[in-house]
Amino acid sequence: MADSRVLVPLSDSSTVRATVAHAVERVLAESTVADPGTVRFVYVHPEEAAVSAYDGDVGDEEGVSRAEALLNRAEVWVEEDAGEEIDAVSVETAQVGDDEYLFSPGDVAQVIARDAVSTDIDRVILDPEYTPGVGGPFLRPFTSELETMLAIPVEEAPVTRSTIRGPLIDRFTPTRAGVLFGLSFLFYQVLGGSIYWFDIVTGAMSATVVTVALSRVSLTRTPDLQSPVRLLRAVIFVPYLLAEIVKSNLLVAAVILHPRLPIDPRLTRIRPAVHGSMPVTTLANSITLTPGTLTVRVHGRTMIVHTLVEDAREGLFDGGLERAVRFLFYGRRAMRIESLRDRGETEILQSPESEPETAMTDGGEPDDPDSPDEPAADAADEGGDSS
Structure with missing residues (x-):
């Protein structure tokens, strides 16, 4: 050697x-x-x-x-x-x-x-x-x-570093200033609750002050053509998310009102095909907003999700919310993707009521030996992105 x-x-x-x-x-x-x-x-x-x-x-x-x-x-x-x-x-x-x-x-x-x-x-x-x-x-x-x-x-390595000092403020651009002015003016009117000439004038004055003071430090990058396109996608995404919330509310309410209370609480692990902090955060919060599912932990693009009933778990594995978030951030073509279940990116972990001495997986999460027929994530992947 x-x-x-x-x-x-x-x-x-x-x-x-x-x-x-x-x-x-x-x-x-x-x-x-x-x-x-x-x-x-x-x-x-x-x-x-x-x-x-x-x-x-x-x-x-x-x-x-x-x-x-x-x-x-x-x-x-x-x-x-x-x-x-x-x-x-x-x-x-x-x-x-x-x-x-x-x-x-x-x-x-x-x-x-x-x-x-x-x-x-x-x-x-x-x-x-x-x-x-x-x-x-x-x-x-x-x-x-x-x-x-x-x-x-x-x-x-004991080598000399080059000193790189980035500017504290970015350059002024009309696009950045215009977007900030519009957002500030709209926010002022929403807070005001009414639109009169006095509100319009004071709103414009306030938006001008905000734009002059913060236009060079408030936005991380200059808005481009994707910004309004993504805003239009959000107009479609938000009603879809609200519909999923209502549907999940009805599902959970039916289970609660059922005489036998047929709940099946389980921890699950999924690896959705979203990348970047904003898409991952949006999907995790969307899952939490729908009753019956709760995002417990996020590590990279691996999520630990608690599901209350089997129907909520099946809906999660079908990947409807995943495709909706992909549409919001990547466009319509990004929705052409198999479900989490079909891709083998799901795993049912130990039920909260299981015995505490049950074996643990390599990722540090409890493993359910009573669910051998459930699809499991690839072992190599879990080794590289354990939660």
């Missing part, structure tokens, strides 16, 4: 070149030609690759080519840095996380930790500006997550 096996997660940053050089230096210091060390470079795919593959598209070809290009450059850099000692170091490359939805630093750390354990890595070296594409730079929480998952050293 080699004296040194170092894992280096790669991202296209300003310090990645210096990080590779440091990793090669560490390996060469602990290895010889007779017993060479290894530098293993891994590229964690950002969320767009997993989403594209999940939705049945051809794939994120741009992301794949970007990963291959970076990994190939790393191999060339190793040859440059090792020089005449190249025989004392070997290189391994891998692309990981392309079949999972990575939502947080913990998800990324979990993917890298699994790879480190499976390949017998004895040290992880991190780029100070490591950004795999899930949110912004998050090295500190990411490092903390890795250190709790691994029993091997996790260190940051």
Whole structure:
């Protein structure tokens, strides 16, 4: 076995070149030609690759080519840095996380930790500006997550960081100002409860003040053509959600009024095909708003949902709310998707009334041994995105 096996997660940053050089230096210091060390470079795919593959598209070809290009450059850099000692170091490359939805630093750390354990890595070296594409730079929480998952050293490469200071305020655009003015004016009129000339004048004055003061800091991005389109979709989505709430109310009321009270409380795990914080939050809240179902926990795109009766559970597995949220955020074509049940993205967990000593699943949630016929999520997926 080699004296040194170092894992280096790669991202296209300003310090990645210096990080590779440091990793090669560490390996060469602990290895010889007779017993060479290894530098293993891994590229964690950002969320767009997993989403594209999940939705049945051809794939994120741009992301794949970007990963291959970076990994190939790393191999060339190793040859440059090792020089005449190249025989004392070997290189391994891998692309990981392309079949999972990575939502947080913990998800990324979990993917890298699994790879480190499976390949017998004895040290992880991190780029100070490591950004795999899930949110912004998050090295500190990411490092903390890795250190709790691994029993091997996790260190940051001692390289000089480039100082990046983003502006506290964004540039002024007429579109952003107009949208903020319209929203502020509408909100003022709704609070006023009546429309008279005095309300219109004071509303316009208040909206002007808000626009001047906050137009450069209030919106994270300038509204585009998708904003009004999504607003029109919401006009369809909201009545659908209200209808589902009414239908679920009637269902739960019928069960409560039934003499035998035929409830069947169960915890379930689902993995809906939604991505991004806003779509995931919308679906989780929509499930909670419909009586009979309650979103207990959300981790990435995996949700733990409590269902009170079997009909509510079957409706959840049919994926009506999932398709409605996909329509709201991704358009009509996104509704052409199989149900959660047909995709095998459902799992019935232990009933709350079951014995507490019942076995637990790998994801930390109770497992129901009395439900062997229920569809279970793929074991590999659950290992990558446990709740």
